[in-house]
Structure formats: structure tokens, C-alpha cells
Amino acid sequence: MTYSRIVGTGRYLPERIMTNADLEKIVDTSDEWIRTRTGVERRHVCAEDQTTSDMCIEAAKVAIEDAGISVSEIDMVITGTTTPDLIFPNISTIIQHKLGIPACTAFSLEAACTGFIYALTTADKFIKAGEVKCALVMGAECITKLVDWSDRNTCVLFGDGAGAVILKPSEEPGIISCHLGADGQYKDLLYYPVGASKDLATAGTAGAKIMMSGNEVFKVAVKTLGKIAMETLDDAGVSKEELDWLVPHQANIRIIQAMAKRLDMPMEKVIVTVQDHGNTSAASVPMALDVGIRDGRLKRGQLILMEAFGGGFTWGSVLMRL
Ligand code: UT7
DSSP states (O other): OOEEEEEEEEEEOOSEEEEHHHHHTTSSOOHHHHHHHHOOOEEEEOOTTOOHHHHHHHHHHHHHHHHTOOGGGOOEEEEEOSSOSSSSSOHHHHHHHHHTOOSOEEEEEOOGGGHHHHHHHHHHHHHHTTSOSOEEEEEEEOGGGGOOTTOHHHHTTBOOEEEEEEEEEESSOSEEEEEEEEOGGGGGGEEOSOBTTBSOTTHHHHTOOOEEOHHHHHHHHHHHHHHHHHHHHHHHTOOGGGOOEEEEOOSOHHHHHHHHHHTTOOGGGBOOOHHHHOBOGGGHHHHHHHHHHHTTOSOTTOEEEEEEEETTTEEEEEEEEO
């Protein structure tokens, strides 16, 4: 059986860092509130003229070098993002062309914070089917461009960045098991009210901003992520004791701690970046993966569970050996 396996990773974070102290000057908040309720201490914010594809290209270059491949080998580009450069053409075509990747299958998909998990799962299927030999898979977001900097309920949470992986066929795992889910009944708990076919012309005047019922999102996130994590392990016939690492979506340290507890994992076995990155939506899992690999904690052959949850709601998990 052919598996797909991650053979290279990379990340890019914009230069500008906003600390909690910076936010104290803008809205009625405090470093103490932000740290204790979310775990966030600082976040990177993209420049005005910087786009999501700009960040993806930098992350992809690092991943390509890490994998030791040439761009000519890449035959699929998928980007999970809610904040593409343009409505069309899709962001993966921009990245493909600018990186000099030969014409290939290139598309983006939108699953809010679960975007990377959806993208990785999709690429895994193409590789297992034998249709793709080398996929560039990214999760990236300029989410701060959607943030209302006068809304303390949301502006303290988010940050920008891009994470990239190179996925290739392998005789050994590799990706073992993927689980995706979504339920649109929760749409009103977390959404952005403007889109290509809804209120785009009046976006500026309508004061569009991220709408979130944080507390309710929190509760469903903890419940759903716990359930899907156990389903993923059961499906693969793996016990939670066998897991080496949890690489979770970085929305809130309290959600991450709840997941670790559910899996009986000490926090020493969890990659946490929320303090430095904030919630970077689709970028958070691939960036956390890259952080863990580059600082030497995540090692070849180890069993890793990645999971994410976001607007929709959407959710997903991937169990893999590195
Ligand atoms: O990534 C996609 C999925 N997203 C998530 O998973 C986010 C899930 N939700 C959360 O992480 C948390 O619900 C938040 C961090 C968003 C909020 O934390 P919370 O503990 O649920 O707080 P809350 O919304 O219940 O608000 C508690 C209080 C309120 O004041 P009152 O009404 O009790 O007087 C808020 O107005 O905290 C207040 N508050 C703030 N205070 C200082 C809300 N934001 C702030 C702030 N600074 N930035």
C-alpha cells in the first residue's frame, strides 16, 4: 500500500509583532486578561501591501529546500485559506506561477481554521490514488485584515502567517488516518458577514468584522475535538498512550489543555505556539508542526496527532508518523 508522507516543512511569519501591551493602547483590555483567557502574548501582523500568497511563497521555499526537491517535481498545489489574495484566480495558481512550478493541479479550499487539515487530507487521497507524486500543501492567513481593531472580543485573538509542507508517496506511513467533519447549523457562532456574492460592495460602510460567540465556540470546540481525536485513534487501532505528540490548532491555550487532558497527555508532549503566534486560523497547525520539527522535538518515526476546529463549524484531524 502507498502512503503519503511529509518530507519537508516551512513557515513564514510577518516581521511586525504586536504585543498585548500594544493592544492595551488600542482597546480596553489587559495583558493579564489576554494571557489568562487565551494564552496569547504576541502575534505577527502582515504589512498593508503583503498578501497571503506572499507569505505562502516564503513558507513554501523553506519547505521545498527542507525536502531537498526541485520545484519541477511538484505536481499539485493546495492552499487552505479564508483570506486569499483575490476572489479569483485561486491563490494556489498565483503561488504555482511565482515559484516557477510547472503547470499542475492547483486550487484553494476554504474551511476556516481547519483549512490546512482539509488540504492535507485532500492531497493524501490524491497521492494514495497514485495521481500525484509531489504535493505542496499550505495553510495561510492574513486574518488580521478582517479584524476590527476596535473590537476587544476578537482583535486580541488573531495573527498572520503561513505554513507549508511537501507531501510525497511512501511505502511506510506517513499519514495513517484522516477525519474531517462540518456542521453548518453553527454558522452564526463564528463568521465573517461579507463575501463575493453577499454585501461585497458595501463591506467598508457596513463595518464588516469577524462575528464570534466565543464562549459557545469554545464549548463546541472542546467537545468536538475530543470526540474526533478518539475516533481517529480508534479507527487506526492506536491507543492514546502510543501517541508521541499532539500538534493542535492554536486558538486558545485552554482548549489545547482540555484536549491534552482528554488524551491523557502531559503538556510536555503538546506543541504550543499560541503565545507567539496567536490564532492564525488555517496557518496554525502547519506552523506549529514546523516549529516542533525545527526545534528538534518532533522526530522521524514518531506518532503525531494534528487537529483543528473553525468557523462553519468545520473540524478535522490527521494521525501520522513523521
Ligand atoms: O479558531 C477558531 C475557533 N475559535 C475558538 O476556538 C475561540 C473559542 N473561544 C475562546 O477562545 C474564548 O471564548 C475567548 C478567548 C474568545 C473569550 O474568553 P471567555 O472566557 O469565553 O470570555 P467571555 O467571552 O465569556 O467574556 C468574559 C468577559 C466579558 O465581560 P463580562 O460580560 O463578563 O463583564 C467580556 O466582555 O471578558 C470580557 N472581555 C474582555 N476583557 C478584557 C472580552 N474580551 C476581552 C478583552 N479584554 N480582550
